[in-house]
Amino acid sequence: MGEGKTMRRAVAFLGALALAAMLFTLAGSVPEGKKLPSAIPPPGEGVPFLFIEARGDVFASVPSASLPGESGKNAPVLRGLRSLFPLLAEAEEVAVLFSLERGRILTDGVLRFSGDESESIARGTVPESWGTSLEAEKVPGEGLFELKGGPTPLFPLYFRGWNGLTLVGTTPDRVNAMIALLEKGTGGMNISWSVEKRWPNHFLFFDGGLFSHFASQEGISVEPGGISVTAAWRGDRSGGRLKWEADGLEALFRRGEPKKIAPVMWDDRFLAPEPFIASFGISLPEIPPSLFRRAGAGEWSLQDTVGIGGKELNEFLPGPVMVSLGGTGKLLVFSLPGILFQLPDRGTAGTAFARSFWSREWTSLVPAVEKLEGFPEGGTASIPFSIVCAANSEMLRIGVIDGESLKSERKKKITDFVPLMREGKRAVFWAFLDGPAFAEAIRSLARTGKIVERMGRTIGVNMKMVVRASEILENSGVLTVVMPSLGEGVLEWTKPPSPAKGK
DSSP states (O other), X not given: OHHHHHHHHHHHHHHHHHHTTTOSOOOOOOOSSSOGGGGSOOOOTTOOEEEEEEEGGGGGGOOGGGSXXXXXXXXXXXXXXXXXXXXXXXXXXXXXXXXXXXXXXXXXEEEEOOHHHHHHHHTTOOOGGGOSSOOOEEETTTTEEEEOOSSSTTOSEEEEEETXXXXXXXXXXXXXXXXXXXXXXXXXXXXXXXXOTTSSEEEEEEOTTHHHHHHHHTTOOOOSOOOEEEEEEEEETTEEEEXXXXXXXXXXXXXXXXXXXXXXXXXXXXXXXSSEEEEEEEEEOOOOHHHHHHTTGGGSOHHHHHSOOHHHHHHHSOEEEEEEEEEEEEETTEEEEEEEEEEESOHHHHHHHHHHHTTSGGGGGOSOOXXXXXXXXXEEEOSSBOEEEEEOSSEEEEEEOOGGGGXXXXXXXXXXXOGGGGGOOEESEXXXXXXXXXXXXXXXXXXXXXHHHHTTXXXXXXXXXXXXXXXXXXXXXXXXXXXXXXXEEEEEEEOOOOOOTTO
């Protein structure tokens, strides 16, 4: 029984360290003293890896509700993560390297605990503050202990205490290699962080050329090479901020389309319909027709529905595109959030699209099209459902949304909801998600789906997945991301306040 618990704790132990680079509720500052990365041997040339250097207490601010459900093959790992995040907060510092060599995940980790805990680990016993379920089996020889895991490529793992540090490795040799580096006093992963040096937590990811390999297999024109991402983050239980820089993208796409992507001014031309639930904006390059075919564009029946084929799409799509879930819409008698696409600077192509849109055969079901102020071509309709397709020389708007949500007196700007955009309105990509509001929108969809099912119809949505997603989003807070260029970005998150006890 104890061994099974040990397995779960061990799996979660290193899995939680890897997730620290990607979860949003993070905190802390690096203590003074010897830097842990100096104990970790660097990976070989061209080897994909993820390296994290962070405060241990970052894991204390990851609530269990933010993790996915415990169903499916990952259930044992997720249960372990839920129980071990509080444990990892006991470490003062954490440095861990995950590398992929010959199809196997290798782990090298160094943790610094308090004096009492370090002494306990040196004796080969689990500190009482960790709880009683985590156990270690002594390996005959030089003070090593083995953590046995379940069916996961991370295990078995070996650890030992050394001069106040806890060293963890995939094999005994890897633990001994870390000791050798510490005794030597030079070498290791001594990284000079280039992004926000004063921030407490950092990670470095290198893909080893995997992206370029898979992109080439999909027919995307790229140069061979690797991509590296360096990031720093800080925060607390109420939210935080992460910044990153990427190297290798421009060289990778030297022959490709992204070199034509230019930052867009996301200004007052764009409407943010209220309630503003979720949205993103992107500067699209010219997309090769082959990619449309592989994405199944031929099955979308766009030619019959809106009068656009593959050739027109390739001419029409390049440029800024903003997509929003917000405002209000109506499907028959059901009220739902609206969906709106905004494409500026399409000129005559935009007005021609709006004209073609309302000339399709299906529009015979629409009794009347009402003009939208400032948009001479196209308009809005409310029967049989809310729909808009209107254009002038500067903007095309199309979506399933009430015309009332688009009136000028209700106009809100992107910066009213996305504070990061006030720091610099030019970006190649940005996104916004109000988790609780999105969760409510999903629940509204679920309620509508149940009513439709009682009428003998279906909306083609898995309601169990919908409900599960709403539960996760309810606790995700508000998330925004802005990328001024392909090689840099900022992620910001705020968490919803914890509910008061007894309510």
